[in-house]
Amino acid sequence: MKLYTKYMTRNDCYTAGRKITPKGIMVHSTAVPGVMAAEWFSRWNKSYKAGEINRQVCVHAFVDDKEVWQYLPWDHRGWHAGGAANNTHIGFEICEPAGFSYKSGSVMVSYDPAKQEDYFRKAWQNAVELCVMLCRKYSLNENDIICHSEGYKLGIASNHADVMHWFPKHGENMDTFRKAVKKALENSTDINTDIGIGDMVEFKVSVKNYYPGSVEVPTWVKNDYYHRVTQTLYKGKPVIKGGKECVLLGKKVKKSGGQEIAGINTWVAKENLVIVNSIPDNKGNRTYIVQKGDTLWRIAEKELGRGTRYPEIKKLNGLTSDTIYPGQVLKLPE
Numbered sequence: 267m268k269l270y271t272k273y274m275t276r277n278d279c280y281t282a283g284r285k286i287t288p289k290g291i292m293v294h295s296t297a298v299p300g301v302m303a304a305e306w307f308s309r310w311n312k313s314y315k316a317g318e319i320n321r322q323v324c325v326h327a328f329v330d331d332k333e334v335w336q337y338l339p340w341d342h343r344g345w346h347a348g349g350a351a352n353n354t355h356i357g358f359e360i361c362e363p364a365g366f367s368y369k370s371g372s373v374m375v376s377y378d379p380a381k382q383e384d385y386f387r388k389a390w391q392n393a394v395e396l397c398v399m400l401c402r403k404y405s406l407n408e409n410d411i412i413c414h415s416e417g418y419k420l421g422i423a424s425n426h427a428d429v430m431h432w433f434p435k436h437g438e439n440m441d442t443f444r445k446a447v448k449k450a451l452e453n454s455t456d457i458n459t460d461i462g463i464g465d466m467v468e469f470k471v472s473v474k475n476y477y478p479g480s481v482e483v484p485t486w487v488k489n490d491y492y493h494r495v496t497q498t499l500y501k502g503k504p505v506i507k508g509g510k511e512c513v514l515l516g517k518k519v520k521k522s523g524g525q526e527i528a529g530i531n532t533w534v535a536k537e538n539l540v541i542v543n544s545i546p547d548n549k550g551n552r553t554y555i556v557q558k559g560d561t562l563w564r565i566a567e568k569e570l571g572r573g574t575r576y577p578e579i580k581k582l583n584g585l586t587s588d589t590i591y592p593g594q595v596l597k598l599p600e
Contacts, residue, residue, distance in 0.1 A: 284342070285341050290355045290411065291357075296361050299362050322345055329393050374432065411447060463497065465494070467515070468488070493518055494517035519595075561588070
């Protein structure tokens with residue numbers, strides 16, 4: 267799953283600044299054929315109060331077949347359910363492919379499941395992986411996941427058909443979706459075992475101590491900063507504390523802006539951390555974390571569509587050479 271973060275700071279939902287403690291996840295689909303995840307920023311990063319948009323709506327993220335775009339902090343109260351679930355659930359929209367239309371609100375016209383199967387499976391997988399990440403971060407499980415139509419039946423959401431107007435066309439439903447999330451959560455290859463030097467991580471919300479038996483993690487360490495892993499071994503061997511394999515967090519990264527400063531230099535159990543793929547800067551720029559083997563040309567080709575656009579990345583980040591390093595956070599132009 268490729269995750270990008272770019273908060274909709276103009277949207278009235280964002281400026282309201284209300285926080286929640288996530289108790290569940292609500293899955294939606296857009297019912298707007300052909301509009302992909304990155305395109306919703308320009309559509310919804312507007313103020314209803316200022317007359318820039320005619321809807322009061324905002325979700326935490328959009329998912330398509332290639333990537334996930336996060337537009338609200340996960341613990342921010344969204345406007346997605348049309349009911350009480352706004353106070354308890356993280357909401358995300360799965361983007362629907364082009365090539366069909368709607369009538370009577372939720373009836374898909376000329377939708378070809380065979381033609382759209384490849385798109386559907388890739389978007390489905392990204393949605394599953396997003397739910398897995400959120401479940402691990404907020405100590406949830408597959409039973410805490412519902413779709414909008416299920417929320418309506420529970421009396422906590424408005425009357426919408428998604429996603430059950432779409433999933434059955436591909437032989438799926440919310441029960442099979444929850445089953446896929448459950449299987450991924452139970453997979454013996456936990457995503458946190460892949461944490462390595464240079465990775466940017468954050469603490470899971472439920473974490474109390476750095477590792478079993480250690481001191482309590484200060485609130486500011488969890489809420490205000492991401493952290494950079496600087497060491498995974500000591501004298502060639504994994505570091506075990508409190509019976510858990512640990513990594514050393516040697517740099518702090520401000521969540522508001524991405525500035526790297528001196529770190530907490532503390533060993534932390536891997537199971538207490540999740541990898542962060544991208545962060546917003548103060549101006550809302552999309553960001554990219556440099557991976558091993560990356561070049562500016564390759565990043566521009568992959569993220570901007572043309573390798574020849576790499577000078578734009580250099581200029582935006584104030585780079586005086588083409589040298590980059592794994593773990594470096596680069597702002598990306600539109």
